[in-house]
Amino acid sequence: MISAVVWGTGNVGRLSIRAVEAHPALKLTGVIVHDPGKDGRDAGDLGGLGRRLGVAATTEIDAVLATGPQAVVYAASGDIRPDDALADILRAIRAGAVVVTPALYALYDQRNAPPEMREAVLDAVAEGGGSLFVSGVDPGWGNDVLPLLISGLGGTIDVIRCQEIFDYSTYDQPDSVRYLVGMGQPMDYEPPMLAATVPTMVWGGQIRLMARALGVDLDEIRETVDRLPLDATVTTTSMGDFEKGTQGAVRFEVQGIVEGEPRIVIEHVTRIHPSCAPDWPSPPDGDGAHRVVIEGDPRIEVTVEATDEEGNRAAGGNATAVGRLVGAVDWLVDAEPGLYDALDVPLRPAVGKLGKTTGGTAP
Structure with a gap:
């Protein structure tokens, strides 16, 4: 042992x-x-x-x-x-x-x-x-080993897109949700997680890792950020009220530019309520999912929904x-x-885990 x-x-x-x-x-x-x-x-x-x-x-x-x-x-x-x-x-x-x-x-x-x-x-x-x-x-595997594995199934590839799509209303992390990401803050508030260069600091390494695995040279890494206000006040179970007119949804991309075009993209779409930003990508059901989309021939889309014992997908992820x-x-x-790094360490079967339980309830 x-x-x-x-x-x-x-x-x-x-x-x-x-x-x-x-x-x-x-x-x-x-x-x-x-x-x-x-x-x-x-x-x-x-x-x-x-x-x-x-x-x-x-x-x-x-x-x-x-x-x-x-x-x-x-x-x-x-x-x-x-x-x-x-x-x-x-x-x-x-x-x-x-x-x-x-x-x-x-x-x-x-x-x-x-x-x-x-x-x-x-x-x-x-x-x-x-x-x-x-x-x-x-999770890290959603931005490295999973998209790279799926990319090998395609004939031609235009864009590799890794998405995290979540409704934060069930996420019991008020400091992160309200202050790092800015949910419920005035629209002139500058969330630290969305400040210029921060998304690249956090996710740029995974863009570079995928580019290295794919054998392509990056021109640069770009960021895009969109934020939308709530049309009405909403109340969450774990974090209380989020007022009308405050930030209710965020969508940002970290883009790996190859030959002038965004070819490797990590995208996050986050809401505090499903009613906000209805035109943006949404999870199939529930409060969230991770998705990899290979745009090309053929087009390949894989959605992963990991849920803990209490039904929470953020904790499951x-x-x-x-x-x-x-x-x-x-x-x-x-x-x-x-x-x-992730290209060195293999993802292996769960030998010895089948049927094993730790018991208890995931926090």
Whole structure:
């Protein structure tokens, strides 16, 4: 069994505890938390499993890494603390651990990452013998391995489009929804997630990764952003009211330009209520879906709907992203120490998982 630690117990961390517990080759041996209020709580409680796992969370990072875990699932956020997240991850790599994480956007396409970041990781690998694999939670596989796999089924290809289409009214993340994305804010509010260059910072690595896999050269990466106001006040179950006239829908694209045309596109269409922006793409049913469209001959469209035990597709999508990361751990442990991306790490069958359940309710 591979000893594994989960670092961070927010939305991604809770799902990571569940994924490690479900993986037949992994054994959860530690949980690192930053909140003193979580210190000492059982991992099963923090993971929403409804049963104890006998692993107590701790704020003592050095003590956990001193036990020599073979793997660390780094689930703490890097959105507003990228330098701290990188420092934590380097610490774990130097301790000899394989690290998987969604926290470092710049390393989605590690070969084209900023040289100073890449060199810092490779120095840590050389020093401690660990490894690093970064993939997104939106989910990463929907913007790399899935579209690339489907592209191989086509004859000619004009555009590869990866879409995330979601109604956020059931998404219990008010800080992200209201302030990062700007839902419910006046139309003159500038959401940090939509500021110029930010979408490229977050998703540009996946555009570059797909271009590299497809053997094409990018002229540049462009962004487009559209925002629409609510026509009427709406009330959500988890986040309260969103007033008429405030932002109710966002649509943006990160476009990989090849020979002057957008050929590789990552698009997000997000609403706070289905009534807003009715002309924009919508999920087939429910609150959301991920979709890959290959425009060409033939035209290929694949829609993925991942739903958690309570019917929430946003959480379901996050769970599949975590599954991709945790599912790579045993492969990475057997591989040479290094810095890996989605083109290096295979997506494999769920050997040993069929019929296995962790129990509990996904948070």
